[in-house]
Amino acid sequence: MDDISADLEAGNALMQACAGGDRQAFHQLYLNEAPRMLAFARRFTGESACAEDALQDTFVQVWKNAHRFRHERGSARAWLYGLLRYRLLNQQRRSSRYEVGHLPDESWPDPGLSPEQCSLADNDRKVMIECLKTLRLERRRPILMAYYMGLSYEQIADSLAVPLGTIKSRIRSGLKGLQECLRL
Amino acid sequence: MIPDDPQERQLLIAEHVLGLHDPQRRQEIDAWLAQDEDASRLAGHWQEHWLGAAELLEPAPLPSRLWRRIARQAGVAPSRWQWVWQSPVVWRTVSASLLVVVALLLGPLRQPAPVYTVILQAPGEAAAPGWRVTVSASGDLQLIPLQEVAYPRQHSVQFWTLQDPAKGPRSLGLVERGQPVVIPASQVGEVKSGQLFELTLEPPGGSPGDRPTGPVLFIGRAVAL
Numbered sequence: 001m002d003d004i005s006a007d008l009e010a011g012n013a014l015m016q017a018c019a020g021g022d023r024q025a026f027h028q029l030y031l032n033e034a035p036r037m038l039a040f041a042r043r044f045t046g047e048s049a050c051a052e053d054a055l056q057d058t059f060v061q062v063w064k065n066a067h068r069f070r071h072e073r074g075s076a077r078a079w080l081y082g083l084l085r086y087r088l089l090n091q092q093r094r095s096s097r098y099e100v101g102h103l104p105d106e107s108w109p110d111p112g113l114s115p116e117q118c119s120l121a122d123n124d125r126k127v128m129i130e131c132l133k134t135l136r137l138e139r140r141r142p143i144l145m146a147y148y149m150g151l152s153y154e155q156i157a158d159s160l161a162v163p164l165g166t167i168k169s170r171i172r173s174g175l176k177g178l179q180e181c182l183r184l
Numbered sequence: 185m186i187p188d189d190p191q192e193r194q195l196l197i198a199e200h201v202l203g204l205h206d207p208q209r210r211q212e213i214d215a216w217l218a219q220d221e222d223a224s225r226l227a228g229h230w231q232e233h234w235l236g237a238a239e240l241l242e243p244a245p246l247p248s249r250l251w252r253r254i255a256r257q258a259g260v261a262p263s264r265w266q267w268v269w270q271s272p273v274v275w276r277t278v279s280a281s282l283l284v285v286v287a288l289l290l291g292p293l294r295q296p297a298p299v300y301t302v303i304l305q306a307p308g309e310a311a312a313p314g315w316r317v318t319v320s321a322s323g324d325l326q327l328i329p330l331q332e333v334a335y336p337r338q339h340s341v342q343f344w345t346l347q348d349p350a351k352g353p354r355s356l357g358l359v360e361r362g363q364p365v366v367i368p369a370s371q372v373g374e375v376k377s378g379q380l381f382e383l384t385l386e387p388p389g390g391s392p393g394d395r396p397t398g399p400v401l402f403i404g405r406a407v408a409l
Contacts, residue, residue: 035243063258074228128236175198
């Protein structure tokens with residue numbers, strides 16, 4: 001089992017312990033997962049206070065609703081990020097403010113590997129990065145803006161100064177490409 | 185309205201996981217996912233794959249106030265007496281007080297006063313000192329934690345100093361989370377006013393080379409006392 005798989009398994013076990021009311025497991029889950037979640041929330045909101053609020057709200061909900069976690073539907077980490085993004089999206093859509101900052105794909109080649117090469121990656125998460133690299137920049141960039149910053153179709157079109165219809169078409173083509181590459 | 189075409193449905197789920205829809209549409213899709221096992225499973229697969237993009241981000245140090253806020257709101261904060269008993273701050277204060285008493289009793293044997301001090305702060309957070317460095321007249325260095333900071337457990341924290349920019353930073357070793365460290369003068373070398381000290385997040389066991397590779401957690405410059 002590689003490090004990432006072991007981490008995910010540990011997260012699942014901790015979440016199940018939280019469902020049983022284990023406070024130490026809750027704290028450990030926080031220590032393991034919150035550092036990167038905080039980085040994600042800061043990237044999403046562009047500032048620390050809102051990011052911390054969203055993370056606080058997410059972990060409080062986790063403690064109250066851990067019994068709803070279903071291991072067979074996915075990892076605890078995916079559930080945590082789902083909860084966090086839901087809160088961040090609600091914050092984002094309430095605010096008219098947004099800033100487009102640095103995206104991690106700026107040093108990636110355009111386009112990168114072929115989908116066949118991507119399938120050689122050794123776990124689901126690495127496959128996603130390799131599949132994203134296969135997309136042309138004009139399709140990849142708006143998708144990453146949605147993922148990392150929670151921007152809507154309209155906000156992405158506005159930010160890139162591209163007509164809304166064109167952005168929708170690029171994102172949907174990009175998602176189709178990802179779906180094929182990921183074999184979903 | 186949920187489309188009938190299977191391909192359109194798949195795209196709708198991909199868009200939904202990315203959060204591209206407005207709140208009303210999201211609610212509609214959530215209600216559909218709650219009833220459709222296959223659709224829900226596909227959404228789960230997308231979420232699992234997207235973790236790869238989240239994992240590209242460097243973990244951020246956690247401010248200690250955040251856990252206190254969460255624990256209080258979730259109702260898992262320890263009672264006042266439990267807090268006193270378990271608090272590293274209290275034990276550190278008690279230990280420091282005992283040290284002062286011992287130092288006063290030992291009088292002539294006590295350590296010389298520090299000649300340099302460095303307050304290490306998180307970059308851009310001047311109001312949140314994380315560690316304090318003191319260098320005694322004999323050149324021995326002490327690194328003392330000032331706050332509880334959680335670091336990702338799969339990483340190491342490494343201590344560095346920059347004496348000569350032409351030679352680059354030099355490692356002073358790994359630091360245990362929340363533990364004070366004493367480094368002998370022979371390892372520290374000469375300390376000058378304005379000399380840079382920093383803690384960085386590194387792979388397990390420390391930086392693979394002789395330079396920091398991870399993000400700077402805390403940084404500060406030596407001030408002569």
